[in-house]
Amino acid sequence: MSRTATRAIGVVSRLAGMAATLLVTSFLVFSSLYLAPGDPASFLVRGRSAGPEELARIRHRYGFDEPFLVRYWDWLGGVLHGDFGRSYVFHQDVSSVIWSRLPATLLLIAASALLIAVVGVAAGIVGALRRGTRTDSMLMLLVTVGAAAPAFVAALLLRSLFGVKLGWFPTIGNGTGVLDRLHHVVLPAIALSVTFMAMVTRVTRSSMLEELGREHVEVAVSRGTPRWTVIRRHVLRNALGPIVTVSALLISGMLVSTSIVETAFGMSGVGSLLVTSVNQMDFQVVQAIVLLVVAAFVVVNFLVDLVHPLIDPRVAAAGSAR
Amino acid sequence: MALLEYENLSIALPGTARPVLDGIDLTVSAGEVVALVGESGSGKSVTARSALGLFPTGAHVDGHVRVDGTEVVGAGPAALRAIRTGTASMIFQDPRAGINPVRRIGDFLTEALRVSNGWSKGRADDRAVELLGAVGLPDPERHLRQYPYELSGGMLQRVMIAAALTAGPRLLLCDEPTTALDVSTQAEIMAILGRLQRERDLGMLLITHDIELAAAVCDRIYVMYAGRIVETAPTAQLFGAPRHPYTAGLLGSSPPLRAPAGPPARLTPIPGSPMGLLDSAPGCSFAARCRSARPGVCDRTPPPLEGHGTALVACHLAESLTATDNTATGEGT
Amino acid sequence: MSAQMAGVTRKPIAKLRSMGGGWLEKVCLGLLVLFVLVALFAPWLSPQDPTYGELGTGLVGPGADHWLGTDQGGHDTFSALIEGSRTSLAGPLLVVLVSTVAGIAIGLFAAWRGGWVDTVLGRLLDVVFAFPALLVAILAVAVFGKGMTAPVIAMSVAYMPYTARLVRGLAMQEQARPYIAAYRVQGHSALYVAVRRLLPNIGPTVLAQSSVNFGYALLDLAALSFLGLGVQAPTPDWGAMINQSQAAVLRGQPLSAVVPAVAVVVVVVAFNIVGENVGDRLAGRKT
Numbered sequence: 032m033s034r035t036a037t038r039a040i041g042v043v044s045r046l047a048g049m050a051a052t053l054l055v056t057s058f059l060v061f062s063s064l065y066l067a068p069g070d071p072a073s074f075l076v077r078g079r080s081a082g083p084e085e086l087a088r089i090r091h092r093y094g095f096d097e098p099f100l101v102r103y104w105d106w107l108g109g110v111l112h113g114d115f116g117r118s119y120v121f122h123q124d125v126s127s128v129i130w131s132r133l134p135a136t137l138l139l140i141a142a143s144a145l146l147i148a149v150v151g152v153a154a155g156i157v158g159a160l161r162r163g164t165r166t167d168s169m170l171m172l173l174v175t176v177g178a179a180a181p182a183f184v185a186a187l188l189l190r191s192l193f194g195v196k197l198g199w200f201p202t203i204g205n206g207t208g209v210l211d212r213l214h215h216v217v218l219p220a221i222a223l224s225v226t227f228m229a230m231v232t233r234v235t236r237s238s239m240l241e242e243l244g245r246e247h248v249e250v251a252v253s254r255g256t257p258r259w260t261v262i263r264r265h266v267l268r269n270a271l272g273p274i275v276t277v278s279a280l281l282i283s284g285m286l287v288s289t290s291i292v293e294t295a296f297g298m299s300g301v302g303s304l305l306v307t308s309v310n311q312m313d314f315q316v317v318q319a320i321v322l323l324v325v326a327a328f329v330v331v332n333f334l335v336d337l338v339h340p341l342i343d344p345r346v347a348a349a350g351s352a353r
Numbered sequence: 354m355a356l357l358e359y360e361n362l363s364i365a366l367p368g369t370a371r372p373v374l375d376g377i378d379l380t381v382s383a384g385e386v387v388a389l390v391g392e393s394g395s396g397k398s399v400t401a402r403s404a405l406g407l408f409p410t411g412a413h414v415d416g417h418v419r420v421d422g423t424e425v426v427g428a429g430p431a432a433l434r435a436i437r438t439g440t441a442s443m444i445f446q447d448p449r450a451g452i453n454p455v456r457r458i459g460d461f462l463t464e465a466l467r468v469s470n471g472w473s474k475g476r477a478d479d480r481a482v483e484l485l486g487a488v489g490l491p492d493p494e495r496h497l498r499q500y501p502y503e504l505s506g507g508m509l510q511r512v513m514i515a516a517a518l519t520a521g522p523r524l525l526l527c528d529e530p531t532t533a534l535d536v537s538t539q540a541e542i543m544a545i546l547g548r549l550q551r552e553r554d555l556g557m558l559l560i561t562h563d564i565e566l567a568a569a570v571c572d573r574i575y576v577m578y579a580g581r582i583v584e585t586a587p588t589a590q591l592f593g594a595p596r597h598p599y600t601a602g603l604l605g606s607s608p609p610l611r612a613p614a615g616p617p618a619r620l621t622p623i624p625g626s627p628m629g630l631l632d633s634a635p636g637c638s639f640a641a642r643c644r645s646a647r648p649g650v651c652d653r654t655p656p657p658l659e660g661h662g663t664a665l666v667a668c669h670l671a672e673s674l675t676a677t678d679n680t681a682t683g684e685g686t
Numbered sequence: 687m688s689a690q691m692a693g694v695t696r697k698p699i700a701k702l703r704s705m706g707g708g709w710l711e712k713v714c715l716g717l718l719v720l721f722v723l724v725a726l727f728a729p730w731l732s733p734q735d736p737t738y739g740e741l742g743t744g745l746v747g748p749g750a751d752h753w754l755g756t757d758q759g760g761h762d763t764f765s766a767l768i769e770g771s772r773t774s775l776a777g778p779l780l781v782v783l784v785s786t787v788a789g790i791a792i793g794l795f796a797a798w799r800g801g802w803v804d805t806v807l808g809r810l811l812d813v814v815f816a817f818p819a820l821l822v823a824i825l826a827v828a829v830f831g832k833g834m835t836a837p838v839i840a841m842s843v844a845y846m847p848y849t850a851r852l853v854r855g856l857a858m859q860e861q862a863r864p865y866i867a868a869y870r871v872q873g874h875s876a877l878y879v880a881v882r883r884l885l886p887n888i889g890p891t892v893l894a895q896s897s898v899n900f901g902y903a904l905l906d907l908a909a910l911s912f913l914g915l916g917v918q919a920p921t922p923d924w925g926a927m928i929n930q931s932q933a934a935v936l937r938g939q940p941l942s943a944v945v946p947a948v949a950v951v952v953v954v955v956a957f958n959i960v961g962e963n964v965g966d967r968l969a970g971r972k973t
Contacts, residue, residue: 048809055813060825067829179954181905183912183928184947191940202936246450253405253445254465254516255437258430264464265453283818290824291909295932306913309828317828325816343455344500 042337049333056325057110061103064314115319120311125319129301135205136289136300138212142220143227143285151228152274155235156267159243170232177229182288186222186295193218203297215298223292227281234277238270245269272343279335283328355380355419356524356556357404357441362416362426364399366409370633373399373409375580376416378658383523384554388567388588390603391577392627397560398446400577401526404558405443406433420524438469441524442517444546447533448509452501459497462516470520484515488545507538514545524556531566543570564603568592573663576600579628579638581655586664596666598643599623637669645670711963714956721953725771748941763927763942767949770922774950777838777916778903784842786896789849794880796850797857804854811847819844820906827915834917837910845899852895856888891968897961901954908950924950 090096097105109116115125158170194202206215242248243266251261289302297303301320308316340346359379365372374396381387389397399409403418406425418425421440423432445451452461462484463477472480478497485493488511501509510530517525527546531539547570550557561567567574568588575585576599584597595601602623625642628634634641636652643651650669658665796807819841826840827833857880860866869879910916911925919926924946931943 051809052813052816055810056816059813063825063829175955175959176951179901179905179951179958181909181950181954183909183925184951187928187935187940187943187947191935191938191944195936195938195940246445246447247453249407250443250445250451251453251464253402253407253437253443255434255439255469255520256464257434257468260468264456269453269455283816283821287818287820287824288909290820291913294913305824306915309824309915312828314828317825321821321825324818324821328816328818345454345502 038340045333045336049329052329053326056329057107057322058103060318060322060325061106062099064318065099065102067312067314110319110322115322116315118308118313118316120308120313120316125315128316129304129319129323132299132301132304135212135298136293136302138216139219139223139289139292139298139300139302140285142216143224146220146224147228147231147278150224151231152235154228154232155274156239156262158232158236159239159266160262162240170236174229174232177225178233180225180229182222182226182291183295185225186219186292189218189222190296205298205300215296219292219296219298222295223285223288226288227285230281231274231278235270235274238273239266242266242269269343272339272346275335275342276339279332282331283324286324286327356383356385356421357381357558358417358419359400359403360417360419362400362403362418363414364396364403364408365413365415366630367411367413369630371628371630371638372580373412373630374403376657377582379575379582379585381524381556381558383556385573386550386557386559386571388559388561388571388574389577390561390564390567390574392562394627394629395577396580397562397577398528401443401528401558401560404441404524404526405437434469438465438520440522441526442520442522443526443528444510444513444517444530446529448513449501449506449533451513452509454501456500457497458499458501458504458512461501461512462497462519465516465519480519481515484518485512487518487549488512488515489541490515505538506534507541510534510538510542511545514542514549518549518553521553522555524558525550526558526560528560529562530559532562546570563607565607576603581638581667582658583639583655583668584666585658590664596660596664596671597668598645598670599639602642602644708963711960714959717952717956718960721771721775721949724768725775729769761922763945766922766927767924767945770924770927770946771949773834773917773921773923774904774908774925775953777834777907778900780838781841781845781903781907782896782900784839785845785899786849786892788842789846790853790885790892792846793850793853794857794884797854797861798876798880807850811850814843815847817844819903820909823906823910824913824915827910832915832918834907837907837916841903841906845903848899849892849895853888853892856891857884860884860887891965894961894965894968897957897964901957901961904950904954904957 087096095102106116113126115129117123118125118128121128154170154174158167158174161167190202193199200218201215202218204215206212248261248265251265252258256264287302289300290305291302292298293300293303294306301323304316305320307313308320357380359377362374362377363372364374377396377400379387379389379400389400391397402408403414404420404425406418406428408414414426416426420436423436423440425433425436428436452458459478459481462481463472463474466472466477466480467474481497482493485496490496490508490511496504496508496512504512510533514530525546530546531542534542543566546557549555559567559571564574564576568591571588573585573587574591575582576591576597577583578599584591584595584600586596591600592604595604602621605621606623608620623642624644628638628641634652635654637643637646637655640646640651647670653669655667655669658667660666660671792807792811796804822840822844823837826836830836861884866879866884869883870876874883907916908923908925908928911923912929914926914929917923917926919930927946928943931940934940935943
């Protein structure tokens with residue numbers, strides 16, 4: 032069989048695997064909230080007194096009286112069309128509730144991802160090249176503490192120091208206008224990235240060290256290739272596989288941590304929406320956000336799987352040999 | 354002036370009992386093929402790498418290495434690059450480990466030309482195709498686009514040789530170039546190396562543990578043990594009358610390439626095992642394994658290489674052993 | 687290196703004991719023991735009742751009456767730190783216990799049965815793996831209400847794949863070794879060999895992973911309490927203490943939040959260093 036055909040079959044089977052994972056996920060999320068104690072209809076009329084007929088009418092209108100599988104099927108059909116149902120609290124479509132908060136969260140994630148990629152990888156490279164020196168020891172100490180510093184601790188310290196004490200950055204809210212929004216996102220982005228930056232630094236360093244010890248690196252040096260060319264083309268390039276794989280695995284933790292950071296900094300975004308929705312028992316919104324977080328993780332890792340042969344051609348060889 | 358010249362080169366690593374290299378003197382002239390023979394751990398590879406300034410990390414280096422008159426010990430990056438990209442290049446033992454697995458063969462071959470000499474991709478590719486032809490690889494254009502995992506070990510070693518020739522060097526350092534290959538490929542690779550050496554009049558330092566292989570291709574042989582050169586002589590002379598017991602032991606323990614008629618000669622292994630970096634002996638480091646060792650003599654530091662012309666030996670017993678009989682061949686009597 | 691490759695680990699537990707570790711690891715181990723002792727004897731150690739808030743003594747600085755000051759509600763921070771160690775450590779301990787036992791069982795089962803059982807379990811673990819632990823905990827709160835019981839159970843499931851995958855991988859490796867075949871040939875049952883012979887060999891590595899998991903579980907549960915979804919007032923808890931001190935932080939009095947934050951980081955760092963160093967040594971890696 033031709034290599035392209037084998038590769039296409041591999042992609043299709045992975046795609047099917049991803050779809051299965053997402054289906055199981057959606058079922059788990061839907062059924063877990065179905066289990067929630069309490070009658071959603073009486074929740075909907077909270078505050079107002081309602082007779083049994085009115086409750087029955089509401090149940091019927093929202094489809095609460097349908098069997099479980101039918102309701103799951105309807106919900107799933109809606110989700111596939113981007114319809115996550117209606118929020119009981121906001122009296123709006125869940126999708127528009129999330130959509131309006133998405134830009135703030137995406138900005139936060141983008142800023143953190145940039146920090147993680149640039150600072151994390153750079154620190155890892157420095158650590159590997161300065162292995163065993165004082166710089167390396169300091170970096171590794173920072174990495175150990177950073178990996179253990181959760182977003183809420185980082186947020187607390189950054190807010191106290193740079194927000195309250197020095198007054199360099201705002202301590203609360205999203206800001207308005209481009210520059211003000213960027214000004215508001217600096218501290219949250221740092222708070223969100225500390226842990227993941229530490230992990231990326233660690234994997235970059237160890238992956239670089241492993242590649243630095245390889246004979247092909249010595250061969251490149253023996254051929255008079257300049258040091259930085261060797262590091263860029265043979266060490267970092269070859270170390271990229273583990274760095275990308277680990278970074279993709281960190282995505283899920285990062286997405287959840289937006290709820291911590293957004294709550295800590297009083298920002299309005301999808302993360303803080305999750306927390307307020309849990310507090311207000313707005314199950315439709317909780318369902319949608321949980322599903323989106325898991326789906327984002329699954330899709331990103333699927334894409335990383337797809338591009339892996341480009342990073343390391345041996346992966347493609349191993350795949351087609353199966 | 355010798356093309357490659359070692360003068361009293363010593364390399365020591367912290368935390369080891371004996372130096373990795375201890376006073377190496379060695380020369381390779383232009384167009385000459387010289388072998389450096391010894392067991393694993395004797396320091397052959399370290400010696401070869403030193404010619405390109407590739408010293409072990411943290412090592413203390415003493416003495417001189419000169420490539421075409423340029424001093425390597427203590428040389429700055431620019432001088433080292435000049436040697437590595439011009440005068441000398443090296444062929445490594447395991448091509449599978451020595452060629453970056455995630456880059457294409459073409460990239461490996463042309464990197465030096467493009468990065469160091471600033472050649473365009475087209476020009477460098479043409480040169481690579483020409484070199485792959487010279488090492489006998491059919492269909493070179495296709496190989497340029499392939500990845501290392503798609504080629505066999507023998508093919509990769511040809512690629513490695515082609516890469517070593519890109520800059521048109523005058524000195525070729527071959528570190529066990531056939532050890533990682535299967536037997537039938539070994540002969541082909543040696544044949545290619547021999548042909549290229551003659552065609553291009555290359556000076557060549559062949560590092561090998563196989564003294565018979567060295568004899569087949571080399572003009573002169575250096576024998577190395579525990580970081581020292583213990584004997585050197587033109588090939589025929591070394592084979593005819595080995596003067597150091599270790600040389601004799603090596604000859605007695607390896608099967609001859611061209612077996613003489615009659616029943617095969619019995620092989621006699623050298624007893625014991627080579628000395629590690631954490632071991633040291635007060636006198637001659639080979640004494641513990643030497644059948645001819647004499648107490649009171651061999652526990653003194655052995656003399657430096659001495660002798661007439663190009664045949665030199667460093668052994669307390671060299672005179673007495675050659676003067677009396679051939680007990681030194683280690684084959685017993 | 688060859689010595690390490692040649693040496694088959696016969697008695698890893700004894701090896702673990704003899705290896706000792708560096709001074710940093712000893713300090714971390716000492717800190718962990720200290721925190722555990724504090725948690726065990728918290729009611730006798732805390733100088734004041736941390737749930738008793740005195741009006742008019744809010745946000746007092748450190749002094750003789752309140753060693754680490756008070757929070758906004760006048761609660762003694764030092765006492766809250768001590769009593770909070772109980773909930774803060776007990777939650778992750780339960781998560782790690784349950785997830786480790788379940789993970790070992792599932793990992794061994796997958797490795798031993800192999801074939802489609804292994805494949806199906808692998809796919810299911812992949813699905814669980816896609817749910818970050820904190821998200822699972824938040825979901826559990828959404829379903830069952832605030833508190834620690836539901837999140838702890840839910841997080842036990844979320845942490846299980848890490849142990850299960852590790853155990854499966856190790857068991858696969860060990861199975862290939864001759865000693866396992868030798869036991870099977872002697873007529874021992876698969877279960878006997880797995881529990882009595884295989885587990886002791888892979889146990890320390892699993893323990894090292896559990897130690898690292900403990901740190902992360904602590905972070906997740908503290909985050910949950912920080913979000914106001916976990917431990918509820920007046921029960922003292924480190925995450926909840928930080929949550930309740932947010933207003934004080936904005937007023938430039940962050941001490942009552944910084945104290946529990948430092949405790950969280952110190953405990954997690956200690957667990958990570960102990961776990962990773964032990965793991966590295968078991969795997970024959972030296973940093």
